[in-house]
Structures are given as structure tokens and as C-alpha cells.
Amino acid sequence: MLYVIGLGLSDEEDITVKGLKAVKSCERIYLEAYTSILMVDKERLEKLYEKEIIVADREMVESECDKILEGADKINVAFLVVGDPFGATTHSDLCIRAKELNIGVQCIHNASIMNAVGACGLQLYNFGQAVSIVFFTENWRPDSFYPRIQANRQAGMHTLCLLDIKVKEQSIENMARGRKIYEPPRYMTVNTAVEQLLEIEEKLQLGAYNEDTLAIGVARIGSTDQKMVSGTLKQLVDVDFGAPLHSLVLIGSQIHFLEAYYLRQFAVDVESLNMILKRDYDLKE
């Protein structure tokens, strides 16, 4: 059996009781370590599981599916995914391959940023499509998600922006020379995301948002030191959200009064927030 097990968002104890039982029944345990990360080292997981973990990078998951699945028709193999198993397409590929090999697949769900973002007080019902914001490079400054944000905001919906992480990336030079030397991991901050968003708006000038648009920056959701700050995009550029992972929520053209209540709890500046809530949303204090 292949167990695809969500680990939740923060530390080793966010695994479910069911997930932990399954892990303990497995002979090999892979940890997917490139679409997201936990906030603890793998040693903490190994201690709880009383088992060794094999870290699976993108290369392994995408090109060595069959190695991961080897023998899983007879033994149990675990594939651990931060958040919920169905956050990334890659895992679909592994499940499809398992089925082709007649290997049973059982999925054990967990929280992911897609639902845990509700912690910021915005109703999940009021979110439109989520988008991914990737790191700009000198020559590649992608803005393909812009129409989604625009459609969401026009329809009154909030937009969850998932922020890029770069793990085990090679520099162009090292890649060209075939040297398996990797750059230090990078995790996009709320600040960088906001800067990139404002640059895109400046270029496209289509008015999906501007520097006065309300947003919430969130960091380390689900951990005891999670941080949430609401404000305009301009205000959020300068807020220090601390360690990764960060996400950003762009608020839509409609806000429920209960959502506004939460925004006020963690505003950069309540006064300017109230001004915008009154001016743009007709919401009184």
C-alpha cells in the first residue's frame, strides 16, 4: 500500500493519529521536500515516528516514481506531504503511477494553507481562485496570474497568493557545468510578493489593485508564533513577518462586517484601515 499522508502546516505533531499509525506500519518513508516545508527538522519527525525518513527532492519524485513505489504491492510505503496531499500536481502523478502498477493508494488528509488561511478571519466562502507568485528573475517577470486576481476582486472575492519557495535550485553556471551544487533555499516574503505585485500593476495598468488595496500578510500559520498583519499593500511592504513560510491575501471588493472585525485586530494602523473600510466598503467602526 502507498500511504500519501498530509503532515499539516507546522511541526511533527500536526500529523493525524491515523497518519502516525500508517507511518509506523511503513517500511520506507519518503518526505516530499520541495513544494512546501515544515517548520521543524526531519529529525523531529524521525523521533516521533521511530523510523528513518528519506528526503525526496523534485528530481526523485518526478523521475524515480517507480523506485519510490518499489515493492509497495507487498509492503507499506509512506509518502509524506506538508499540508494536504492534494496541494500539488506532482502527487497526482505518483498516485496515477501506483494505480498503473496495481498498488493500493490511501490518502490521509490534513490541513493546508488552502483552508487554514481561514484563521485570518476571512470566510473561506469568499475566496476566489488561488494564485502562485514566483520569484522574479532579471529576465523573467511572470504576471500570468494577474487576470485571476482581477476577476476575483471584481467579483468581490479574496485571493490567496501562495508564495514561491526555491529549494535545491542550481545556479545557471552550476547547471551548465553539470555540478550538483545547490543554492541556499529561498522563501518568498510577503514584502517581496507585494513589491512584485505592485511592479506588475505599474506595468499593466489595468487596475486590478493598487498600493491602497487592503491585504493580509500571514506567516507560519498553524504554529504558536503565527503572525498576521492587515494593511494596504504599501503598508505591508515594510512589515517584518519573520521566518518562513509566508502567504498573502488580497482582499476583494466586498468585506463582511465580521471579516472587518478581524482585520482591525491585527492592522498595521487601525486608523487608516477604518478610513479605507468606510471610504471603499461603506463599513463603519
Next chain:
Amino acid sequence: MLYVIGLGLSDEEDITVKGLKAVKSCERIYLEAYTSILMVDKERLEKLYEKEIIVADREMVESECDKILEGADKINVAFLVVGDPFGATTHSDLCIRAKELNIGVQCIHNASIMNAVGACGLQLYNFGQAVSIVFFTENWRPDSFYPRIQANRQAGMHTLCLLDIKVKEQSIENMARGRKIYEPPRYMTVNTAVEQLLEIEEKLQLGAYNEDTLAIGVARIGSTDQKMVSGTLKQLVDVDFGAPLHSLVLIGSQIHFLEAYYLRQFAVDVESLNMILKRDYDLKE
């Protein structure tokens, strides 16, 4: 401390290790039992927790907040929620009240249908706003969610439809006479949801969907006997999905080829599905 703890979707072992530890530290444990249900009796939870559980109905949560929170500045109190804590507005109220009383609140996340629906193979990125479909009565046949479905489908997005549950409802007669006699619980089936949707379309005639629209019915997501069936709305009317809880996903005007792969795995009728995928989505087998 007030611990607001997500229980996940299926049985007592879907609680996280962290959640279980927190429950065990609590002197009073409330189970919210009206916005969703687990698929097991509360005795199974009590056995795992080695604690007694107080079932909290809507009346208690909405009007007796302070009773639930009593003493929680000194002792630990758990408020258990099926799925993730931030699925329903009601729980926000409780957290807000706790903060007013200077009681610490810690939220322990878990899977909810909002992210676990990814198990059907549709990418969570491609979902628009979720909607709730409530039971029609003779005189009340609400269709206020229709524009949301229309906006989602037009923008190529899928729509998760959450289906009504009626727990501890009184008949009009019993309510009028003040008799605390409750009707048996009712859980909306995929079939009823589809019938209601088609009735609404027939009345409004705005073309958000029709009986040939593709959809996926899902039941008991996260349990070992979960069921997923894809087909046209017309086809899904007659599919038996078994025990609750059911949800329905209306597929948008765009489908990724990997999503189509999954649709084929559990189609009512692969031949007619392929015909529609080719005709409406330009997707080959």
C-alpha cells in the same frame, strides 16, 4: 485557554497528535454537532480521549458562549469542530467572545472539505467560490448562490457545493407549541442537490449550467469507503452515494487534461464522458 480543535473528516483518528494532546489537557470538552458530523459516534471519541464529551447544539453555541468559556482563563477548555475550525462563522463568534474575556485561544487546524475535495482530482487552484445548497421547503426555494456558480463557470472555475444538514430541527408545529421534540437528522444527498439545481435553472433560465453539465458527486471523503462519481447532472440524479456526508462539485468551463484523467477513473459512463470532453472541452481520450 480555549482550544478550538479541528477533528478532520471521518473518524476519531483524524484528530492530530497535537489536537489529541490538547484535548487530554482539558477539563471540559465540547463537540460542535450541527454544522457537520463525523462518521462515528461520540463514544468512539470519548474512548480515544479518555474523557467525557458535551455535545453542543446550535442553541448552546449561539446563546451560551459564556457558559462554554466559564473558567477558561484558569483551566483548559476544548471546542471540537468537525473539519477545520474556520469552516463556520459561529466559531468566530466564540473566539471573539473569548478574546473579550481575556481568554487565550489556540486553534489546531485540520483537513476540511474545502481542501480535501482535491481528492477528486480537480486542482484546488481551479476552484472559485464555494456555495451552500439548503433544503427546499414548500415555500422557500432559495437560489441566491446561483450567480456565484454562474461567475465561477464562466471564468472556467469549478464550484464546490456544500450540502445542507438538518440536525435537531423542530417541526413548525412543535416549535409553535414550544415542544422540544426534534425531527430526525437529515443530510442532503447529491441526488437532491442536483434535482434542486436543475429546478433552479429551469426557473431562472440563465444558462449557468444544464443537465449535460459535468459534475462530481463525492461522499464520505477521507474515509475508507469514500465514493466519487463523475457524470452529467442528469446522470448523477440516479447514482446511489450511500451514507452521508455528500458534496457536489460543478465542473467549470475549463478542464486540465490531468483533471480529465481523474474524471474518467470514476465516470458513470466513460463513453458519454469522453464525448462531452471532446465536444465541450476539446480534450481527446
